[in-house]
Amino acid sequence: MPNDAVHSSHNIDRDRLVDLYRTMRRIRAFEEAAEKASLAGLVGGAVHLSIGQEAVAAGVCANLRRTDQITTTHRGHGHCIAKGTDPGAMMLELFGKEGGTCGGKGGSMHIADFDVGMLGANGVVAAGIPIAVGAAHGAKLLGEDRVVVCFFGDGAINRGPFMEGLNWATVFQLPVLFVCEHNGFASTTHSDAVTGGGGANARAESLGLEAFEVDGNDVAAVDGLVGDLIPRIRGGGGPMFLSARTYRLKGHTSVDPALYRDQEHAASQWDGDPLVRAADELRRLGLGDSDLTAIDSAAVGEMVRVAEAADAADTPALEHAFADIQDIGAPVWEAQS
Amino acid sequence: MSGMSVISYQEAALQAVAEEMRRDPRVWALGEDLGRGGVFGQYRGLVDEFGPERIADTPISEATIMGASVGAALVGTRPVVEMRFADFALCAVDEMVNQAAKARFMFGGQARVPMVIRQPSGMWRSSAAQHSQSLEAWYTHIPGLVVAAPYTPADNKGLLKSAIRCDDPVIYIEHKDNWALEGEVPDDDDYLVPLGPARLAREGADLTVVTWSKMVGVAEQAAEQAAEMGIEIEIVDLRTLWPWDQEMVFASVAKTKRLMVVHEAVQVGGFGAEIAATVAEHMAHVLVAPIRRLGAPRAPISYAKPLEDLLRITPDKILNIAQEQTRA
Ligand SMILES: Cc1ncc(C[n+]2csc(CCOP(=O)(O)OP(=O)(O)O)c2C)c(N)n1
Ligand SMILES: [Mg+2]
Numbered sequence: 001m002p003n004d005a006v007h008s009s010h011n012i013d014r015d016r017l018v019d020l021y022r023t024m025r026r027i028r029a030f031e032e033a034a035e036k037a038s039l040a041g042l043v044g045g046a047v048h049l050s051i052g053q054e055a056v057a058a059g060v061c062a063n064l065r066r067t068d069q070i071t072t073t074h075r076g077h078g079h080c081i082a083k084g085t086d087p088g089a090m091m092l093e094l095f096g097k098e099g100g101t102c103g104g105k106g107g108s109m110h111i112a113d114f115d116v117g118m119l120g121a122n123g124v125v126a127a128g129i130p131i132a133v134g135a136a137h138g139a140k141l142l143g144e145d146r147v148v149v150c151f152f153g154d155g156a157i158n159r160g161p162f163m164e165g166l167n168w169a170t171v172f173q174l175p176v177l178f179v180c181e182h183n184g185f186a187s188t189t190h191s192d193a194v195t196g197g198g199g200a201n202a203r204a205e206s207l208g209l210e211a212f213e214v215d216g217n218d219v220a221a222v223d224g225l226v227g228d229l230i231p232r233i234r235g236g237g238g239p240m241f242l243s244a245r246t247y248r249l250k251g252h253t254s255v256d257p258a259l260y261r262d263q264e265h266a267a268s269q270w271d272g273d274p275l276v277r278a279a280d281e282l283r284r285l286g287l288g289d290s291d292l293t294a295i296d297s298a299a300v301g302e303m304v305r306v307a308e309a310a311d312a313a314d315t316p317a318l319e320h321a322f323a324d325i326q327d328i329g330a331p332v333w334e335a336q337s
Numbered sequence: 338m339s340g341m342s343v344i345s346y347q348e349a350a351l352q353a354v355a356e357e358m359r360r361d362p363r364v365w366a367l368g369e370d371l372g373r374g375g376v377f378g379q380y381r382g383l384v385d386e387f388g389p390e391r392i393a394d395t396p397i398s399e400a401t402i403m404g405a406s407v408g409a410a411l412v413g414t415r416p417v418v419e420m421r422f423a424d425f426a427l428c429a430v431d432e433m434v435n436q437a438a439k440a441r442f443m444f445g446g447q448a449r450v451p452m453v454i455r456q457p458s459g460m461w462r463s464s465a466a467q468h469s470q471s472l473e474a475w476y477t478h479i480p481g482l483v484v485a486a487p488y489t490p491a492d493n494k495g496l497l498k499s500a501i502r503c504d505d506p507v508i509y510i511e512h513k514d515n516w517a518l519e520g521e522v523p524d525d526d527d528y529l530v531p532l533g534p535a536r537l538a539r540e541g542a543d544l545t546v547v548t549w550s551k552m553v554g555v556a557e558q559a560a561e562q563a564a565e566m567g568i569e570i571e572i573v574d575l576r577t578l579w580p581w582d583q584e585m586v587f588a589s590v591a592k593t594k595r596l597m598v599v600h601e602a603v604q605v606g607g608f609g610a611e612i613a614a615t616v617a618e619h620m621a622h623v624l625v626a627p628i629r630r631l632g633a634p635r636a637p638i639s640y641a642k643p644l645e646d647l648l649r650i651t652p653d654k655i656l657n658i659a660q661e662q663t664r665a
Pocket of ligand 1: 126191
């Protein structure tokens, strides 16, 4: 039974919205700290910021248990934080330092934190889809009642693993929620310009999934809808699909000025900033400005501190370049004197 | 005490999978047509014992057979991945090379990817350019992967069992022309052949031939003929290509002072080049003849029989090179 009605903000409890807002604010503060470190040359490589997309991460992950699992993409910092990964370890990872989530060996695009069910970001577009499907397949084989959420962008729906993975999830009736973050762009390309047919939801429905759409900048709406879907999926309802309309407020990477898009239109999108919208809603629910400011400054303070700590931390010992490759036939580390 | 039985290469693999699935409930197999035994019968009957969840029939979705196996391995199951033909594994290269091989390392050791990737390989009957390839060298190049290529039925049992118990992703190359090959195989359901050590297939004093998979048999035929001409060939069946048994190869070359590497794969960029180069780097001073490689010409495999045969490694080709090397 397809449902492409756009869910709107539900009657959310104020405390819950405060929590969601705090999560979004922490993600925003993390991204701003990462952006600054990247522009200062302290963080190498590509950094894909999720500024503007925080409501999807926060609204989805608020409905997951610690034992539930997610996979994410190159633009995955927000999902990690929302799932419970320590931003300190994440920032160390971005800086390529000891104590990072992956010991500094993965960087921004390969953050993983298995203890909280974060099964890895991915540097290959759409590659997380089969992995999420397999994690759900594993849950089914092991008889565990985990749900797996698979985040990907609107660009990923044009890769083969999207079709294969969705079909697979239907065929094996796996507990997966696919979440397409439709931010309108795949790198510098308008995703609509390179996507045939009816788009993500039409494709998902054609493969037998129930597909939903949500305003991905309305955190309460995301939370409300996903709150309905997760118990159904956990209860054996099969895989489901969610398109969340959002907007990438920054460039594709931290250093991309995104001049390929209509500048006026891009600027106007800040009016729909999910944090601004949630803050407005909180004020309407009676939260005072000082409470909001307290949340904001706590988040900024936290992320400034983790960036300072990451800057001060040590790089990994050289032998880690040869560790954790394989048990059989691993390279031999010969310390250079 | 357990005995030996004469069984085929295919039956040996079937035994290995069945025994490991009995031993460990986390082991499962997935691929196309497995419920009917798989295209080569190497899963015959398993669905009756283990059910369709653990002998899973999948869509023709190689990327997701591989990628879902990575996900399922990351969360604690142990998939045996059937690729049907090595050629089709190319539809799943990202999942093998970027995901399976890298996850443990990229994630700083948080996760393991225990999976066996079975890739039936090599030339058999008139199967042309997309069903005949030997691509093992590609995988030896990838950090994170183990690569095995058994020749004997006993090794196909013992190595496959070791591969299933291994916590690393293992590329497991079975030769399609070997399925019916019979040999003595231990009945023991804990019979393991460790990944890594080679097997001395034949002793000889004059020339070391290092080879693997079906070419071991071809080299053995060549060695029989060579013996009649007074040339004693020693054959090292590598069995595992990564890691490969340098110790056994070096010891053999130290004795014979001559090395030929033989493989069915294209010679250019083949794994034989790695062995030849390594021996040259370490043992040039003991060699009394140039190292020789024998692989296929760099041509797609033809369908028409005489053209296909042109690309085959034959005992004659080995013999000719052996004569040249020992004349020196
Ligand atoms: C298979 C593959 N092709 C190309 C790229 C390069 N690339 C990285 S992100 C990206 C755009 C992805 O767009 P989308 O999926 O919509 O995610 P978004 O960046 O919008 O979050 C591209 C083309 C890649 N990483 N992987
Ligand atoms: Mg996009």
